């Protein structure tokens with residue numbers, strides 16, 4: 001598998017560190033109920049199909065990337081910079 | 088039909104005409120006392136122990152493909168009881184005892200071979216860790232023997248003892264560890280369950296779970312609706328999909344794990360060996376193939392095949408440890424879908440739906456767990472209470488903070 005980093009171009013999978021599903025972007029507010037933290041840290045939709053997840057371009061530009069891809073076929077639909085996403 | 092030496096002999100003399108199928112191929116009935124979703128090792132063992140230990144025989148196992156088509160037929164068959172933390176150690180110890188009685192219990196040859204597992208260490212820190220883990224194993228009543236470098240050399244003279252980057256300091260020998268024939272374990276439990284009246288229904292995919300007022304009523308399948316008072320979800324890598332049918336979101340991410348086998352060779356590797364630097368472990372099957380593997384591909388995937396970087400890593404690690412395998416030809420590689428939990432330990436528990444139970448989160452270590460998981464899941468489904476050796480495998484432990492992080496690597500699905 002290769003990922004097309006918006007800054008560095010088409011790069012080998014080994015340059016990236018994998019974190020997990022997009023859920024990690026939705027950190028609960030301080031003081032949120034425990035169930036929300038559990039949801040954020042542990043519970044996952046874990047789809048067999050389209051998933052959005054977080055990759056870190058460790059051996060490249062050091063940017064966090066939000067990748068939309070298919071977990072069954074390994075096809076990549078899009079790669080965005082987390083830093084440039086509208087909040 | 089009971090298998091015996093005499094039976095093999097007489098069948099051999101009279102043209103092998105007297106063998107029958109090992110289990111029936113029934114059509115689903117309209118209703119059962121209990122349904123098991125998933126005909127892998129864990130589902131079949133659960134059905135077997137429900138019938139044998141709890142006298143529940145009006146039950147069915149529903150399998151979307153054929154029996155043993157999932158991870159039970161894809162793993163690298165290591166059986167061990169070398170866990171360290173409370174919650175895990177008693178469970179795997181129980182499992183090992185069941186392994187040791189399995190062939191007699193099932194009247195089936197699962198080729199269980201306690202050839203010994205050797206975990207190597209390569210630094211002072213790793214030695215301290217393994218000494219501690221070995222002591223935990225001994226305290227649990229299992230076996231562990233500390234080997235120094237020369238002790239390892241006696242068992243495994245073919246390792247590269249000259250390697251200066253990853254010197255071999257020693258190893259922990261777990262004599263009761265070993266391997267077994269994976270398909271045979273599924274077949275043995277299938278036959279045992281069938282002969283006690285359990286319906287094993289293949290090509291029957293569960294597509295929905297019927298729930299009324301918080302109580303499970305049955306399931307929808309590609310072969311029609313089936314009612315049941317109790318339902319057990321035991322579907323390994325597909326746990327999130329099936330649990331979602333009951334409105335649940337699980338603490339699971341599915342990852343692919345690869346394995347490899349070479350052409351058949353004469354006996355050369357007598358033990359199961361695990362490298363302590365880089366991910367590589369190996370054993371030799373009874374057919375002669377070297378069976379080996381490494382780590383996850385490290386990202387969520389439902390493809391039953393992996394990527395080349397992990398192939399390369401595994402080959403490199405193998406060549407570093409035992410250069411002699413360099414001329415063996417790799418025949419096949421494959422992948423299986425692993426149900427990874429954030430702490431690397433499994434779940435055997437009730438759910439928020441009455442009568443609905445779940446057994447999942449085996450990560451890449453569920454083969455050795457097959458008998459004890461079946462035993463404990465059957466206990467839970469029959470009695471409504473957790474078996475004492477599985478009482479920490481709770482579904483809510485992530486929310487409550489009672490993690491079972493055997494490796495101490497943290498609460499992230501791909502770190503175990």
Ligand SMILES: Cc1cc2nc3c(=O)[nH]c(=O)nc-3n(C[C@H](O)[C@H](O)[C@H](O)COP(=O)(O)OP(=O)(O)OC[C@H]3O[C@@H](n4cnc5c(N)ncnc54)[C@H](O)[C@@H]3O)c2cc1C
Pocket residue numbers: 124125126127128129130149150151152153154155156157158159160161162163164165166291292293294321322323324325329344345346380421422423424449450451452453454455456
């Ligand atoms: C490469 C590899 C190496 C491994 N090595 C080891 C090892 O050395 N030691 C060890 O202890 N463990 C090992 N494991 C892990 C072990 O194989 C698994 O943890 C274990 O087999 C999972 O439990 P199971 O046998 O019940 O799963 P499976 O055999 O996958 O059973 C689940 C079944 O559920 C069925 N199913 C799914 N969805 C539905 C549905 N909707 N309706 C009906 N049926 C459904 C599937 O078809 C499947 O047959 C390894 C795994 C892999 C992939």
Ligand SMILES: [Zn+2]
Pocket residue numbers: 005006007008009057060061062063
């Ligand atoms: Zn980049």
